[in-house]
Amino acid sequence: MRQPDIELDGWCLDSGDAYHSDAPSTFWIPARDRRENLQPGDFAKLIFRISVDNSEEPVAVERMWVVVRERIPGGYLGVLDNEPDSIGKTDEFWVGTELPFRPEHIINIEDRDAASMSLATEEPRTRWPIR
Template sequence: MSELDPTISANGWALISAEERALAFPGTFQLPSLAKRQSLSPGDAAKLLFDIETKENGQIIDRGVDRMWVIVKTKTEHGYLGVLDSDPGHAENLTLRPGSQVIFGPQHVADIGRPPSSYIDERYGASFFQE
C-alpha cells in the first residue's frame, strides 16, 4: 500500500466514507449535496473523515476519527487529489502530515469550504496549482 492508498496497518490512517458515516449516525452532521461533492474545483477545501490510530512503543494508545481539511489540487478520474491542510499530530506509525497528498472521492466529503487564494499562495506557494 502507498501514501495514496493508505491503510491503518501500513500508514496509521485511512479515509472513512462520510456518506456511510452519515447513514450510520443520522442527525450527526449534514452532508453537502452529492452534486456539490462531485463538482469541487482546485482551491476548494473538503473536510474529510480520517480514521487515525496512534501508537507509542509499538502499543496502540488511541484510535479515533478526526475531521480535517484537504485543499483540492486537481480533479482525477475517480475523484480528487488534494493536500492536507490540518495537523493530525505525530505518532510513530502515522505517515500523515500537514501537506501530505490525499486522494479522495465525493463519498469522503463531509463539508466544503473555500479558503482565500491568498491563503493558498502564502501557505503552499504560487505554483500550488501548476505542479
C-alpha cells in the same frame, strides 16, 4: 490510484456517506453533486483514522481540512491543511501531505480563497505514491 490504508500508511479515511446514512438527521453532509464538483483550491473536510501508539485506543479519529489540488478519476488529489492532534510531526503525514480522496469521504466544503489557491499549486511536502 489506491486509497489510503491504515495497515500500509498508518491512516485511512472514513466514509462521510456511511456516517450520514447511520444518522441522517444529525450528521449533515453536503449534497452529492457539490461533493463531486470541487475545483482546485476548494477545501474539503474529511474524517481520518490514524494509528497511534496507545494499547487502550490504538486508533484516533480526527476531522481535518484538505485543499483540493486536482481532480482525478473517481475523486481528487489534495493536500492536508491541518496538523493532526493525535500524532507528532512526521515527514509522511503532516500539513502539505498529498492524499487522494473521493466524494464519499467529504463531510464539509469551504470555497477556495487566494491562500488555498496558492497552496493547491505548490509542490506538496510529500507526494502520494502511485502504485
